[in-house]
Each structure stands twice: as C-alpha cells, then as structure tokens.
Amino acid sequence: QKEVEQNSGPLSVPEGAIASLNCTYSDRGSQSFFWYRQYSGKSPELIMSIYSNGDKEDGRFTAQLNKASQYVSLLIRDSQPSDSATYLCAVPMDSSYKLIFGSGTRLLVRP
C-alpha cells in the first residue's frame, strides 16, 4: 500500500467552479498535513497546512482533514486558469522528519 495516495488526474474544471482534490494516507499516527502546488518546471510551494480535524480556510483554499478516515482534501473555490498546476499532498511518516509526498493531482482549469 502506498503511504500517500492521490488520483493523478488530470482533473478538469471550468473557470469559476470548485475544484476538489483528495488524498489518503496510511500512517494513523500522522499529525500534520500539507498541500503543495507545483507549476510545470518549478519547485513545489506550500499553499496549505492542517493539523486538526475539520476545515481550515485561507482565501479561496479550504483544507479538510478527517483523521479517522485518514483522508485530507483541498477545495479551491472560484477556480482560475492560473490554478492549473499539480497539487501534491504531503504527510510526515513515522513521527519523523520524513515528509512523504503523494504522486500529485494535475488540475486543469478551463477558461
């Protein structure tokens, strides 16, 4: 079983729609969860972090965490073409420094 799993996509949504990106993880002991955005040819950049169950909102982004289901998601409201990128879910494993990334979901926002 992969440690952090994401649907590779591409997920295609029209401009202005809500994009929903999902991630599941295997380590029940994980306490922190991160979403990174990576544009083609660029380095990953942090867009959201979440540490407790529930929702966390930051602008157009909302992260949702359900530790019981080992599931974390990212919602992007009012999607813009500039949101087109690969979104990487990352979870530290074994209560350590080891941050494990999912394979990423490619998001395409159609104008």
Place this chain on the structure above:
Amino acid sequence: DTAVSQTPKYLVTQMGNDKSIKCEQNLGHDTMYWYKQDSKKFLKIMFSYNNKELIINETVPNRFSPKSPDKAHLNLHINSLELGDSAVYFCASSQAEQYNSPLHFGNGTRLTVT
C-alpha cells in the same frame, strides 16, 4: 533574498562521470533535505540532515553521497552517473521537526545523463 538556493540549475553530463550539486539556505533552518523528482513527477526523499547530522538515508545507491559542512549548506555528490539518475533534484529546508514545519524548496537542478 531569504531562500533556498541550489546550483547548478541544469547539469548535462555523460554516463560514468562524477558531479556535485550545491545547496544553501539563509532561512536559519536546522534541517535540510535532498528530494528526487523523476519523469513521472513523483517526489521522493533521499537524505536529510539536522544540524549537520545525517538523520534520513533512504534506499539510495551509495554512489550518492551527501555532505553538510554546516547547517546552512547541504551538497550532493554523485559518482559514476547512470542514465537512471536523470531527474530533477530538489534541495529543501525546514525549521526543526516536521510536525508543524513545512518544507521550503530550492528551484531544483535538472540532471540529464547521456
């Protein structure tokens, strides 16, 4: 500018050669990492150093040798390069433990082995 910087940005070399990638961070972070991103965009951890001490050493061929002269620098030396080493190598840093500290990435080094 405060950042994680790595050099070179591009590296093209032939099989069998030895090459190095350098990384420096001026964020005052304690921990630095090397990640490898392959052609399928999968980002995989290779090594991590905390205050110059090696703390993560994943299943990486021993042709890869990291070195951290101080907590602001982490270099990666690769011996006897192989075609399969072609990838983008990212340096990253974080403050203390990852429990609540995200990674800050450098711009990457695209290594092409011919």
